[in-house]
Amino acid sequence: CDVFCSFCVIPYTRGRQRSRTLADCVRETAALTARGHREIVVTGVNIGTYMEGGADFAGLLDQLSEVHGVGRLRISSIEPMTVDDSVIDLMARNDRICPYLHLCLQSGDDAILETMKRPYTAAEYRSLLLDIVARVPNAGIGTDIIVGFPGETEESFAKTYALLEELPFYHFHVFSYSEHTHTRSAKMPEKIQPEIVKKRSEKVRRLGQIKKQRFHEAQVGRTLQVLFERRDPRGRLVGHAENYALVSVDDPRDLTNRIVPVEVREADVDEVRGTVLAGVELDRQDRVTA
Ligand code: SF4
Known part of the structure; x- marks a missing residue:
């Protein structure tokens, strides 16, 4: 530098x-x-x-x-x-x-x-x-x-x-x-x-x-693109959105290492919580089909 x-x-x-x-x-x-x-x-x-x-x-x-x-x-x-x-x-x-x-x-x-x-x-x-x-x-x-x-x-x-x-x-x-x-x-x-x-x-x-x-x-009501990284001790899938917001969802599917659209429902100081956009299917390239 x-x-x-x-x-x-x-x-x-x-x-x-x-x-x-x-x-x-x-x-x-x-x-x-x-x-x-x-x-x-x-x-x-x-x-x-x-x-x-x-x-x-x-x-x-x-x-x-x-x-x-x-x-x-x-x-x-x-x-x-x-x-x-x-x-x-x-x-x-x-x-x-x-x-x-x-x-x-x-x-x-x-x-x-x-x-x-x-x-x-x-x-x-x-x-x-x-x-x-x-x-x-x-x-x-x-x-x-x-x-x-x-x-x-x-x-x-x-x-x-x-x-x-x-x-x-x-x-x-x-x-x-x-x-x-x-x-x-x-x-x-x-x-x-x-x-x-x-x-x-x-x-x-x-x-x-x-x-x-x-x-x-401010994320509540938005749809964020979340890269899921792991399942946390609560059993929730956790990842970061494109703007780096920490996001968790309660979803049984294995979505780790996938970029997935999530509708944000609620938030607190630690994270935002939401659900994977309804009807979304993902292939291995994360191409979204409804
Ligand atoms: S803090 Fe300043 S000197 Fe240090 S790497 Fe950054 S720009 Fe360079």
Whole structure:
């Protein structure tokens, strides 16, 4: 990675940015689908900067989505300022690209973002996220937050909290700031007391639960495409929808590793529950016939 955020060791441990060849990515995707994998997670360090053989990240996704047997592709964590129009457009029109983005925010305060060396402002992040949810129906948006970064005042924390509260996130990963030697932030003064970090982290996690419940409730009445993964201890089939909502159904059929339409009936903070669309029969390629 070439970004060198002040809290991150990755540029030092993993080296500078480079991209795998497109042919190599296509080959691995084909091998995974041939082994029966229905969802391919496209992952990498700062993956939105992918550029190889004339293909940018949207070009890579487009090509991978055409590989024979791909059920769907999911993008893992991505840096906000690498999500451009072409990625959003592709996500909006290609139903093999899951409408889900884990867009790392880290802080909602510009002064902290600046000391973190994050290449965006809170306003830019906000406008990007609102653009995505306006163009990609029912998108799930996750984010990472670092709480207690050196210099985080009550006022800067309040700005982060307000942004998290305002924007339509599905879920947060909350990291209490911890020091790594070899990072620039380790040498920064104005360290935050651990008990304050703990209190702020708990507050953000509580908000995360509220946001998650709200997102789950917004799924009620919709039909989601669920890739079933396992049967849980309750005997319910459990899987993830295209927008990453956790879904369970009470259905005796063996539908694991199948992408199945589910009508959502109810939701709580932990999951959404529904039933497989009535009259649906599936062949081994998950082609739906009613
Ligand atoms: S946090 Fe991400 S963008 Fe920043 S330096 Fe680390 S890998 Fe690069």
